[in-house]
Amino acid sequence: MPDSTPTWRKADDDIVHGRQRLIFVRDGSWQLTALAYFADGQVTWQYGPPSDLAGLRQALADGTLALAPPDGTVVHVPGAGRFTMTADGAPWTAPMVLGDIADEVDGLNQRPDSSRRAYDAFRAYADDPSEERLETARSAYLAVPRHRRIYMLGDMDHNDVPARILLAGIGEEIPARRPGTTLTVTAEAKDGALDYFLRITPAVSAWERRHTADGPDTPTAAAVVIGGHVHPQGWPDPPGLDVLQNDYPASVVHRGREYRTVTHAYWALSTGDPAWHDRIADADRGFDAVEVAFAAPRRDGWAAARLAVMGTLLRDKCRRHPLIAATLLSTGDARVLYSDTGSCYWTRDGREGSNWMGRLLEVVRSELAAGRGGILS
Template identity: 40%
Template sequence: MGWRGPTYRTVDGERIDGAWCHVWWRNHHDDQYFLDDLVVFADGLISGRERTDLAGLKGLLASGRLSPTDPGMPDPSPPPSKWRSRSGGPLTPEGFLLDVADKVAELGGRPTAAQRCWEAIRCFQQDPSAAHRALLRRAYVAIPPHQRIYVLGDMDLQDRPLRILVTDVGDAVDGDGPVVTEQMHREALEYFDRTDAAVACEAEHRAVHHADDPTEPVPATAFTSYETVYPKGWPDTLGPYVLRNAYPAPVVFGGRTYPSVLHAYWALSAADPADHDRIRDAEEGRAAQELGGRVARRADWHRMRVAVMGALLEAKFTQHPELAQVLLATGDSVIGYTGCTDSPFWRDVPDQRGRNWMGRLLELTRAKLAAGPLLPD
């Protein structure tokens, strides 16, 4: 099984987060099972063919009304050796109930069984007493059996060091594994000490390498630049539309003046100087784009275009301080540049084609404007 999401429901105006998975329900009429969804929420409500809670789900599982696995499939064969097995335990109704309880706790911001097990590991590291070993054993057993091999996040050893620690000296791990000795207990504890040291070392490296990260969370705000049409001409008052490349703000670039960024971009892409001049002299930006798309392009344009567009935007907003204020007013927002006429390379398209390079370059230009001169005169 696998949890999917996010989903939610609203209660008295409050959002209650949820997640869902596939289960098999038994039909009342013919006792046949069919696949359907089971949705669980942070407040403990469980919704599917019936609305219930954890206690009700336990009853549904015990009665066979609901199954976490396909009842038509044969039961998996047990591994020859539980100790040597590389697979987690089978998904059972009891394990599924533990998994649902874990998901409810996670959605509600409470510790899961795996997190409680790690707390017990820390206690045992500080004081490896019999009482703390018993506490660790209970915490480990509370993890859904099919999830236990993942609790340490170790692809090689899986949960074996933990299974050794929760087994008393003189007993065989898993019943068919090695007989635990004091030396094995010490080595298992050393495993966790090494892991802690490695994590601390990585945290130190990350703190050094990421020393310039913002100390405060970056606001998850967004600003979208929409393509708009003004049949009677552009408005007199400045607004977000001035961020568009077609906006008629003359740009001086390379010793030449272009009526807009769009004129400049498409003119500079032309291989023939005569085409350059025709595009530059087009009546408006979209006409320049139409002309530019029909002429031969410079052979190296695909390597230059992002740098050229970035330089044109910087020229536009530094040469027109009143437009720069509109861009700066977007604050720290992520900028999405949408529209219909620009290619997905430049605009924000809600699929894998959209690269949103215009939005990114506008953010970079905004950062440069906000920083001001970086070197003294």
């Protein structure tokens, strides 16, 4: 079955990250479609209402969805035509895919997946080899999708053999690491398996300390969306995260000239013509400033300089308006997704968006945090 790929959806003012993979759906006839699942547990597919993992399990059980329709079935592929299904002996089963998806949802939430939970359970059993902890380890091991168990320990020299030795009875024969071979579980083998987990525990702990010494690799807070709101009747009170929009009425100053908003300043500075500059700066609203600026000539080298200009203006905005700076800091380490400019360069409203505005806000937020902590003056 093809690997999953990233996806996302908007939920209120947030972005919910997810993954998607191909699946077959039956709605009178069979069709190849995308199965999407998200960090909040929502699962979606064509022709069906939003569901969850339990709903996906039921849809696979009742034939609404299939990993492979019956041999000889004509399948429609939107935009590509039709093909006739032929049996290929693919080893994928519904429990395998459901297990994979549950693990991926764990990953989207930066929490341990089934393999890591089983791994930790065996390490806990090695520290205190009680029957209760062994049963906990057994349950955790059986919860790992079968095709992923050999990778559970992250050790391809041993696969999951040490775990299976501990779960087996003395005298029992179990598959060995080499295909087609077996080993007989002895008391010595069990002692060796226990020693394996005792030896790797400090090594793994040391690696984890080194790996996270510089902080988490991914944000711990949910992504936040800035922009995408129009307020023709005036800004909300309190404005919340809307204060981080570029057209929010918070003045900035550049080279002694005060501008009503970041939007006014950015677009006024985009032209080298003094008359156009003043017309843009004097516009009533940010929207009007943009409309005027579209007709103005751009200054030479603007495309190469605009990122630095925007960064300078955002820093000035936060420096002059402490409450805005506090609002930005309140987002923690969340990914900032900006969706207000209609430009793929600045925004993240589509897969092609570069989200430079959001990235600059994250940089300014980091500078504010460093200043607050006395790291940078």
